Amino acid sequence: MPECSVYYQPESISEAVNFLASSERTLKPLAGGTDIVPAMRKGEMNIDGLVDLSKIPDIRSIKIEDNEIKLGSLCTFAQIERSPLIQTKASLLAQAAGAVGSPQIRSLGTIGGNIANASPAADTVTAFIALDAKARLESTNGTRSVLVSELLCGVGKTNISSNEIIAEISFKIPSENNQSGFIKLGRRKALAIARMNLAMIITLHDGLIDFARVSLGAVGPNPSRNTNLEEFLIGKKPSDSLIDSFAQFAGEEVSRMLGSRASAAYKCEAVKGIVRDLSSRLFLGSEQVVI
Amino acid sequence: MAQYHLEMKVNGNSVALDIDPGLRLLDVLRDCLHLTGTKEGCSEGECGACSVILDGELVDSCLVFAPQASGREVITIEGVARNGELDYLQQAFLDAGAVQCGYCTPGMILAAKVLLDRNPHPTRQEISKAISGNICRCTGYAKMVQGVELAAASKEAKEGAVRA
Numbered sequence: 001m002p003e004c005s006v007y008y009q010p011e012s013i014s015e016a017v018n019f020l021a022s023s024e025r026t027l028k029p030l031a032g033g034t035d036i037v038p039a040m041r042k043g044e045m046n047i048d049g050l051v052d053l054s055k056i057p058d059i060r061s062i063k064i065e066d067n068e069i070k071l072g073s074l075c076t077f078a079q080i081e082r083s084p085l086i087q088t089k090a091s092l093l094a095q096a097a098g099a100v101g102s103p104q105i106r107s108l109g110t111i112g113g114n115i116a117n118a119s120p121a122a123d124t125v126t127a128f129i130a131l132d133a134k135a136r137l138e139s140t141n142g143t144r145s146v147l148v149s150e151l152l153c154g155v156g157k158t159n160i161s162s163n164e165i166i167a168e169i170s171f172k173i174p175s176e177n178n179q180s181g182f183i184k185l186g187r188r189k190a191l192a193i194a195r196m197n198l199a200m201i202i203t204l205h206d207g208l209i210d211f212a213r214v215s216l217g218a219v220g221p222n223p224s225r226n227t228n229l230e231e232f233l234i235g236k237k238p239s240d241s242l243i244d245s246f247a248q249f250a251g252e253e254v255s256r257m258l259g260s261r262a263s264a265a266y267k268c269e270a271v272k273g274i275v276r277d278l279s280s281r282l283f284l285g286s287e288q289v290v291i
Numbered sequence: 292m293a294q295y296h297l298e299m300k301v302n303g304n305s306v307a308l309d310i311d312p313g314l315r316l317l318d319v320l321r322d323c324l325h326l327t328g329t330k331e332g333c334s335e336g337e338c339g340a341c342s343v344i345l346d347g348e349l350v351d352s353c354l355v356f357a358p359q360a361s362g363r364e365v366i367t368i369e370g371v372a373r374n375g376e377l378d379y380l381q382q383a384f385l386d387a388g389a390v391q392c393g394y395c396t397p398g399m400i401l402a403a404k405v406l407l408d409r410n411p412h413p414t415r416q417e418i419s420k421a422i423s424g425n426i427c428r429c430t431g432y433a434k435m436v437q438g439v440e441l442a443a444a445s446k447e448a449k450e451g452a453v454r455a
Contacts (some may be wrong), residue, residue, distance in 0.1 A: 007293050007312030007358060034354045037315060038335040049293075050312075052361045078348065102424025103402065105336055107348035109354065191337060191424060 004040065006049025013059065013167055016051055021140040027031050027051050029165050031074055031113035034105050052166075059112075059167055062086065067173055073112025073135075073166040077124065080154045081106060089173050091230060092180035092199045096127035099184045102191045112166040113197055115148055115266050118158050121194040125152070126223040127182055129201040129216035133171040139164040152222035175211070178203045179282040183274045194218050196267055198274050202233065202282055209233045219267060238283030246279055247272040299360050301326070302370025304346065316360050317341045317352035320367060326396045328368035332426070339425030342398035343367050349405045351424070368397035380404055383397075383442035384435070391429035398425045403439045412443060 004115050010016040020027060025048035030036055039045050053059065059072035062083050069089060071080070080086050080097035087094045100106055100114075100123045114122045115135060128148045136145050137160060148169065160166065174180060180201040186192025199216040202209050209249055212233040216222035232249050237240050254271045258264035298305065301324060308323055320326045321342065332340030334353045341352040344366040370376045380400050383389075390396050399422055406413055406421035407420035413421065418439045419432075427435065 005293055006313070007295055007356075009358060009361075030356070030359075032354075033356055033359060034351075037354045037356060040313065041315075041334065050356070052356070055361075068347060076348075099341055101336070102339065102351075103405075103421060104339055104342055104349050104351040104424040105354070107345070107350050189423070279440035 006178055007052065009052045009055050011055050011057075013165060016053060016056065017139050017163065017167055019051060020165070025049055026162075027054055029116070030203055030207070031110040031116070032076065032108040034101070034109045035113065035117050053165065064173070068170045070168055070170040071111060073168060074110050077101075077106035077109050077111070078103070080111060080124070090127075090131060090171070090180065092130060092182045092201060093124065093127040095182035096123045096197070096199060097140060099123045099182065099194075099197070105191075111169055115151065115169070116158060116160060116166060118152050118154070118156050119193075120150045120155055120221055120223070121197065121218040122223065123182070123184060123194060123197055123217070126197045126215050126217035127199040128169060128171070129223045129225055130180075130201055130213045131171040131174070132213075133169050135166050136168040136170065137164045138167045149224065154221045174201050175203050178211075181278050181281050184280040185270055185274050196271060196274060197223070198271070198278055200282060204238070207237055209236050209238065216254070216271070219254050219271070226253055226257075240284075242277055243283060247275045250275040253257055295324050295358050297357055297361050299362065300364040302366055310357055312356065312358045314357045316343065316345075316351055316355040316357050316365070319357040320352060321364070326367050330394055330397060332394070337426070338395075339398045339402065340395055342401050342425065344401055344405060346403070347408070349402050349424070357454050366401070368400060371400060378404070379446045380407070380439070381440040383445060384438040387434050387438035389431060389434040389438035390433045391427070395425055395427045399427070399435055403442065406439070407443055407446070411447065413439070415440070
């Protein structure tokens with residue numbers, strides 16, 4: 001039985017941040033609970049209590065404002081996966097959300113929780129990084145907006161203060177003619193934590209790639225963009241030979257990123273497979289699956 | 292230890308009880324409401340034995356603190372049969388021989404129910420995906436997929452007959 005001496009259920013963000021600021025106890029915001037509930041039971045949390053965000057109504061919406069998609073931090077993976085707006089405007093994010101855990105976990109887990117948990121293998125975080133998404137954080141000191149990539153600072157670590165709550169995640173809508181996607185390599189199809197994941201966005205102009213975003217997860221403490229891989233694609237024409245050379249280069253990049261880590265030998269080979277698969281989908285519209 | 296006043300709907304009935312907020316929905320269902328059809332397996336969201344339907348969505352009740360379910364509607368395996376009559380899925384699982392030890396069966400039925408409520412004619416692939424968060428250690432998956440197909444067909448046949 002977990003020790004939970006405080007369980008507070010605010011009905012608005014301002015109530016939540018006021019409670020966090022005024023309490024002298026060590027509290028943690030509770031979003032979906034898929035990581036916190038089992039961790040509490042195993043005694044791994046070392047906190048006095050929880051601020052349950054599930055009763056705050058206005059942090060669950062998906063909307064477009066000023067050419068940006070704005071997602072409430074408590075949007076579940078299932079909501080994102082099924083949203084026609086996300087499917088059409090940011091397909092990589094819908095695919096990433098659909099790759100998380102199991103149907104049960106996708107109905108509970110939230111995008112805000114995925115960021116705050118700061119797992120190296122967080123599926124939607126890899127997509128958010130590719131989208132250069134920002135998080136809006138609220139506290140009694142006011143609002144701040146930070147790139148998701150800058151919030152993450154190590155395995156399980158973020159720059160989110162103990163009195164702050166993630167309220168919203170937003171990103172510019174990728175241009176109309178973009179191709180985007182997400183792919184994950186897991187030990188099995190269902191319920192796998194990614195051994196590696198990859199999100200990409202490209203756009204073409206006159207048959208040549210003129211914009212590329214490449215984000216890799218589980219090849220470092222947090223998912224990150226790889227600008228070398230992005231630059232490699234710029235100005236090139238999508239083709240089978242480009243897929244070959246891009247996959248080869250991705251292997252070299254992963255090898256460089258992982259250095260002498262035990263997983264390096266496996267991952268620098270395996271990344272070629274996921275790069276090949278996702279690039280084929282984006283460059284050639286091919287659905288061939290190589291894993 | 293803090294106390295929490297929990298009010299929710301379970302299988303169509305309103306329930307209200309005072310609980311330790313650190314209890315999971317699973318604990319409240321089994322230990323407070325004695326709805327022991329919901330099983331505890333791995334306690335970390337890997338096995339799906341504790342699956343219930345929360346506001347129409349399939350969830351692992353071991354990953355939900357009971358207060359998160361307040362004001363919401365829960366359906367457990369006990370709420371699937373109506374007026375003493377088995378649901379299509381329950382009957383189809385029996386007919387298809389999809390029940391072995393039975394431990395995963397409540398979760399499987401509920402996972403399949405969420406699928407059929409949204410998609411009355413699923414493909415085999417869609418069925419497999421819908422039950423991908425539920426583990427059967429007897430490994431009787433093939434019969435379960437057949438069971439779901441059978442349920443979809445018998446539901447359609449009966450509803451077709453009613454319409455005709």
